[in-house]
Amino acid sequence: MKRGSAASDDADSEFDSPRTVASIARSLEAAGHSVHCVEANAELPQWFLTHQVDLAFNIAEGLYGAHRESQVPAILESLQVPCTGSHSITLALALDKAKTKQILASDGIPTPPWQLFSTATAALDARLEFPLIVKPNREGSSKGIWRESVVGDEDTLRRQVRRILEQYRQEALVEEFIDGKELTVGVLGPEALPVLEIDFSACRRSGEYFYSWHMKEFQGDAARGLMPQLHCPARLEPATARRVQAVALRAHRVLGCSDFSRTDIRLRADGTPMVLEVNPLPGLSPWDSNFPAMTQAAGLSHDALIQRIVELAMSRSRHQTTASGASLDRVLQEGVR
Numbered sequence: 576m577k578r579g580s581a582a583s584d585d586a587d588s589e590f591d592s593p594r595t596v597a598s599i600a601r602s603l604e605a606a607g608h609s610v611h612c613v614e615a616n617a618e619l620p621q622w623f624l625t626h627q628v629d630l631a632f633n634i635a636e637g638l639y640g641a642h643r644e645s646q647v648p649a650i651l652e653s654l655q656v657p658c659t660g661s662h663s664i665t666l667a668l669a670l671d672k673a674k675t676k677q678i679l680a681s682d683g684i685p686t687p688p689w690q691l692f693s694t695a696t697a698a699l700d701a702r703l704e705f706p707l708i709v710k711p712n713r714e715g716s717s718k719g720i721w722r723e724s725v726v727g728d729e730d731t732l733r734r735q736v737r738r739i740l741e742q743y744r745q746e747a748l749v750e751e752f753i754d755g756k757e758l759t760v761g762v763l764g765p766e767a768l769p770v771l772e773i774d775f776s777a778c779r780r781s782g783e784y785f786y787s788w789h790m791k792e793f794q795g796d797a798a799r800g801l802m803p804q805l806h807c808p809a810r811l812e813p814a815t816a817r818r819v820q821a822v823a824l825r826a827h828r829v830l831g832c833s834d835f836s837r838t839d840i841r842l843r844a845d846g847t848p849m850v851l852e853v854n855p856l857p858g859l860s861p862w863d864s865n866f867p868a869m870t871q872a873a874g875l876s877h878d879a880l881i882q883r884i885v886e887l888a889m890s891r892s893r894h895q896t897t898a899s900g901a902s903l904d905r906v907l908q909e910g911v912r
């Protein structure tokens with residue numbers, strides 16, 4: 576399903592494949608639940624009004640608007656249907672990178688210095704140091720992030736800002752480019768998972784050198800030279816790894832994430848973990864998502880990961896509502912596409 580805003584190659588990049596949806600359904604069934612897949616479209620509210628379920632396993636990215644990831648959980652909250660993962664407010668917030676960074680910074684969590692552009696002619700904050708990276712403020716899956724997004728001078732910067740404003744019809748987030756290790760950290764329940772390092776040094780031939788849209792979309796494509804090496808646990812001193820995990824846990828908590836999240840980090844040369852963004856709805860594909868790579872390194876099978884998310888959500892819902900005596904015999908999974 577197309578969202579309609581950016582009629583470009585990356586328009587569908589955020590949506591889960593039918594294969595991923597099926598794999599999550601299989602894991603739920605393996606745990607003894609009966610599963611109904613519900614498309615996250617305009618008919619979803621009606622479905623929930625006419626069916627009783629114990630839990631919704633949410634993977635809906637949402638279709639329209641600046642707060643799209645929050646819409647399905649907001650509907651479920653209003654219908655009092657327990658749901659896995661974060662609440663609507665966290666999902667809406669985390670989709671807005673600049674607002675997320677304001678909250679991180681106000682809590683003392685390091686994040687690259689930034690400026691938000693809503694016109695291509697706004698004065699550039701003189702404190703920002705090149706190279707800078709220009710990204711859409713409210714996308715995921717590296718949509719709108721290309722090799723050319725990293726800029727070394729003001730003319731090129733303005734060209735890229737204009738491109739984001741026109742093509743993605745939203746503000747352009749300009750950040751200092753942190754030239755350090757690429758790390759991502761999952762949080763599951765109260766704990767941080769082993770840090771995952773993504774090393775792009777084997778991709779030089781492709782011309783891509785960070786987690787651009789091309790890198791993610793064609794990851795593993797040897798012919799294109801897009802074979803980043805994943806290391807989990809990351810190749811870090813134990814003290815550094817603990818610092819990185821602590822930052823991810825703080826980011827998870829300050830944004831009010833529930834059950835699980837994935838925080839993307841670049842390690843600055845002085846060892847400071849700089850938080851790029853927080854993903855309260857990270858991909859769960861057993862084949863190509865980074866969150867399951869971290870749970871696997873922690874010794875959890877994919878089935879166990881899905882079951883753990885269900886347990887965390889059910890335990891939250893038991894604490895939030897009066898005892899309903901709900902059994903877990905009907906668990907609902909809904910997705911898009």
Ligand SMILES: Nc1ncnc2c1ncn2[C@@H]1O[C@H](COP(=O)(O)OP(=O)(O)OP(=O)(O)O)[C@@H](O)[C@H]1O
Pocket residue numbers: 687708710714715716717718720750751752753754757785786787839841851852854
């Ligand atoms: N300030 C930065 N310094 C260095 N690299 C950056 C910076 N911002 C983004 N990047 C690179 O671009 C990638 C994508 O950026 P970011 O995580 O902000 O986008 P996203 O589309 O929300 O990603 P996701 O697929 O995780 O939702 C990062 O993983 C990193 O490789």
Ligand SMILES: [Mg+2]
Pocket residue numbers: 839851852
């Ligand atoms: Mg990211």
